[in-house]
Amino acid sequence: MPRIPLHRFIAIAVVAFFLILSYYHEDVSQTFVPAFKDTPVEDHVSPPSPPSPPSPPSPPSSPPSPERKPENKPENAPATTKQVAQAHETQQAETSKVELHISDVDDAAFLHDVLKKNNVEPDINYVMRTIRYITDAKERPMLTNTSQELFPLGWKKVKLDGINKLPVDTLDPLEIHVMKSPRPDEIDASELLFGVSTTYKRFNDKVEGPVKEWVRWLTDGNGTSNGAGLVLQLHETTDEQLAAAHKLLTDVGIDATVIHSDPSLDMPGRYVDLVPILYSHPSRASRKYLALIDDDTFFPSLGALMKELHSYDPDKENYIGTLTERVDFIMHDRVPMAYGGAGVFITNPLARTLIGLPCLDVNPLTGEYTESGFQGDRLLYHCIKNHTSITLNYLPRLNQLDQWGDPAGFYEAGHQPLSLHHYKSWHHARPEISHLVSDACGESCVFQRFGFDGKGASKWVLNNGYSLAEYPTGIHWDMSKMESTFDLGDANSWASGKEDVRLAFAYGALREGLSHTGKKRAWEALGGRKRADGVVDMIYVKRRGDHRWIGEHEKEEDRENVVGTGLHRAWWGLWSWSSCCMWYMLPVHSMSVDCSWLAGVLGLDDFGMRMKMGGEVRIEIEMGDEMIWDKWGWN
Structure with missing residues (x-):
């Protein structure tokens, strides 16, 4: 085995020192880059089940009068200016820095809490998969198909009232390649x-x-x-x-x-x-x-x-x-x-x-x-x-979003919308839950679609943050077209052989809706959280009494169906000693140290370190073309 030169040995020793220090000494790791603070995660409570959507009113023939006759006050703008300035000054003086704390809650307790708040029975069919995002994709396609099987081990029957721990995902994480985009904590x-x-x-x-x-x-x-x-x-x-x-x-x-x-x-x-x-x-x-x-x-x-x-x-x-x-x-x-x-x-x-x-x-x-x-x-x-x-x-x-009824056609279309509206009235969605996935994979992956294989001919599509859909007999239609799930009301006006083109300007030709056909079953996001290690947990549920997903000759299932996902970030990077000594992150500890001075002293321009991190950590230290240290599988 060749001898390692002294300057290389010193470099390795310095790296090892900081790795050990950051892992075992919380105060030191937080000195360089503060770790997430330990605080309770915000609860995402769903609203009560909404009533059936009303038939939309016909557009009024003439504008109604204003609810109150406003006074014409030319001095209104100066008064407003003074009001805003005074209010801002007073309120800013009262404002103090508020810290939202993030903590890990037991998985079973978290799931039980989400299901209870959404009136889901505790006897469930349960499955869990871990997903790791790798931000090396060049674009954001409408649908990213993979060759990976989503649930090869099948479902397990679980009684949440009688357990303290959920079944563990023993499979290797599913790796999904996404385009790099900012997470909420990276946006100015x-x-x-x-x-x-x-x-x-x-x-x-x-x-x-x-x-x-x-x-x-x-x-x-x-x-x-x-x-x-x-x-x-x-x-x-x-x-x-x-x-x-x-x-x-x-x-x-x-x-x-x-x-x-x-x-x-x-x-x-x-x-x-x-x-x-x-x-x-x-x-x-x-x-x-x-x-x-x-x-x-x-x-x-x-x-x-x-x-x-x-x-x-x-x-x-x-x-x-x-x-x-x-x-x-x-x-x-x-x-x-x-x-x-x-x-x-x-x-x-x-x-x-x-x-x-x-x-x-x-x-x-x-x-x-x-x-x-x-x-x-x-x-x-x-x-x-x-x-x-x-x-x-x-x-x-x-x-x-001026349409009533089931909004899945829009949210499952794979688009990256810039704004959403009417999600508490004309339709019902939970964007505050869907948006949590951006903490793991960046804002561009919200509502992004990822395709997986199922058992036999079945296919699965994760509509990220919104739903997980299974197509039991496969996908035999153009997924680039939006599914027709909406209720526009006043259907009689489009009778006599005329097609309903009211949404064609915005969405193009819609494909046939799949509810009540047995060709689609969907699990909708009911809860989520961001853990202290940066992992995002999402809970998708298909309710036992949701008849949209029961075909003509199919029977209702005897249990609620729940999917849990753990979403991990995976970072790839290559750094030269001329700019940075090391960047290292474990699930809780993180630190960054500028060691450009060491590069100058040791002449390590050809020295680099590549890391892949998420639930696992891989560190490779290279000098030129020579691999000198490789460690895989830290947790």
Whole structure:
């Protein structure tokens, strides 16, 4: 065996020293890169089972009058400026750093808690798989097929009331290749300022309240703001409620300013009034884009959204948004406006122009707005159209989601949406749970599809974060087309041999829906958590009484069916001693040390270290083309 030169021996000894130190000494490991703090994970409580979706009302033949006649107050903008400045100054003085703590909870207890909160019986058929993401894919395909079998060992019957530990996944992790994209703790959204107008009752409601969703895209997921600002305007709210709302937001890490709405304005007026409020915000000078949103607007890919917004010069007047997906709504409204629930983005120059326009002027004879608008987004559009030459910059990846019924067709289509809307009313989804997978694999993998083999001819598709679907007889249709699962209402108007094309503008031709055919069975995400080691656990459930997944001659199963997944990050990297001595991470301990001085002393320009980490750690130390140390299988 060849002798190792002295300088190489010293390098190996230094690496070994830091490996041992970081693994066994918590204080030292946290000195360099603070590990996750030990805190309870936020509970993701599902709302009660919703009633059957109502038939959507026909579009009104004429706009209704505003709910309250607003006063035309020219001094409104200066008053708003003063109000926002004072509120921001006071609230920022009261704000203290809030830490969200993350801790490991026993797997069986966690699963039992999720199922209990969602009224799922404890006697279940259970299976679990571990997935490791490798961020080396060049693109994000609509469907990534693998040759891996998903559940080769089958299901196990489990009574959660009688066990302390769940069956362990003894198989090697499934490896999935994804495109590198930022995780929530890697996003700087400081160029964005959002404005929302709602009521305290709705804000504080256990089901309708938006904080559990906002915390996913307005913070880093660990209790600190991601830089984005939020201005919350509350209607008919006391000072005590205002303070309580502000405390609730800042306690979870959201950079929020909470103010009273103008009591003289109705709902459309309060919406448009957000423009001068945002423009007068103390942080506005550092923001590039101002956004008007609903309290049920969700942004699952904030990094991708900002990349799209960068196509529009923030120093010019820009009005950015999307239309509704419904062709019938577009033809009825006949206005190419940005629909508010998907998110309406304006630049500072446009906001400055709008403040000087009579957007909220009222006709004294009719009591209605002179700009014509019974909805806030339409009132804003008419003010822009009637007084400027600016037209809508169409951003189709924003989503209004104006359809009722089962939303699976949209969420299982493999797209990377920039916004979501109506997920608590027109349809029901849990984006705050789905978004948890971004902590493991980055924002681009949310709702990404991965295909696996099953037993015999069956195929499985993981719609990441939303559902896991089995196709027992295989897939014999074009998966690039969206499945028709929606309820658009008023079906009789599309009879007499006419095809329903109301969603064709947004989604293209839809493929046939598979519910009640026996060709598809789906497990939907009911819960999830991020553990202290960075692993994300997801729980997917197929309810025993869900008749969508029972074919014509099939019988109902006698148990609930539950799938658990453990999602691991896998890092690949190659570093030169000229830039870094080492980067090392175990499930709890992490550290980073700059040892460029050592490289200079020892002349180790040809020295590199490659690591693959997740639930396992692989470390390879190389000098030139010679492998000198290789260790596999640490836990």
